[in-house]
Amino acid sequence: MTPDQINAAMKRVPLAFRDPPAVRLRKTALRVFMVGLFVYCLVAFNFSPERIWTGLGRLGTVVSFMFPPYIWTTWAEFSEILNGERFAEAIQ
């Protein structure tokens, strides 16, 4: 198959290679409508990059709440409490 042959075939039976113009127009119109509706929704629902960015930050906070808090497990960490300074800070 040379490009010339392909071009000749395209010229002879164009509908075997692409849809008729009416169908192509309808498909394009449908795509434009869907994309347009999506863009309209983006505007109507106040989608904005900074809103998504701050939202993702808060999502990180929510996810971090889902893990149990860190609890001291070794005596070295606990013994800090008995330190005079820390104790004084705590009771102030």
Added chain:
Amino acid sequence: MAVITDPAFAPPANAKIDAFEAEFSEARKSSRRAWLVGSVLFFIVFIVTSWLGDFFRVTQMTMPDGSREWRWVIPAGIPRLGEFISKTIPELHWDTLGADIANWFWRWQIWLKLLFETILIAYMATVLGVIGGFLLSFPAARNLAPNKWALWITRRYLEIARTVPDLVWALIFVFCFSVGPMAGVLAIALHSTGALGKLYSEVNENIDMRPLEGVKAAGGTWFDQIRYGAVPQVMPNIISYTLLRFEINVRASSIIGYVGAGGLGAEFRVAMSFQEYTDLSALFVIIFVTVMIIDYGSEKLRHRIIGMEGVRA
């Protein structure tokens, strides 16, 4: 009927038949015994679980005349359900039907606006969910995944996305992205990504692998194999799952407003808290009619698309 007397045609030795009969009846008996034991066990488990589920609870109830009586929960509670449903049914009279219906749908302007918003939320969520699910369905299919860890990661992601119900995602996203339809769109989109990715990947696992091998033999990359070998095969199924998902998303987006994520759901909450029970039935009618229209339209559309595919093939 002629009796056969020729010994050549006589029934075989009786001992064998008797042995078979005895064995057969023994097998019947044992299977009956097993069935009986099984059903008794099932019945006991059924009773125990219903007891655990408070089906046999006896509690104090206020009777219609105001007295307190001890009653079984289920028989005492079922009439209450009827009471609630009868409260939601509006009073319609034949002479004043128009005015009554106008009174029933008294907030129709607000509801129509919110219904439009609900459908747009469902549309946007479906678009985002289809994009995510479609892209992830190829690495999540066992026969198409480029390598093991891509399969593992995409499958776990899809599982997490669909394990959390969309109402719970909406709750989380309302906290993150503030009240409004955007939180609802993201919540339903995430949940439908998980659900659609699973369904699409199962469609991908059922395809014929020979077209992909053909593309590979012609020097195609992994993307070429997917694009020219897999996608044309799975397209009709993907379209029908997508249309089904759109209908599911309309129902989901009509309820997520309950937690403040946009759409009709907020009206449910208002109607419940103001005890405007006829509003509930009006909203139910609105959503029911919408879902019915979408169901009808998507069926027509699907048949049209499948018909077009058939003509082209």
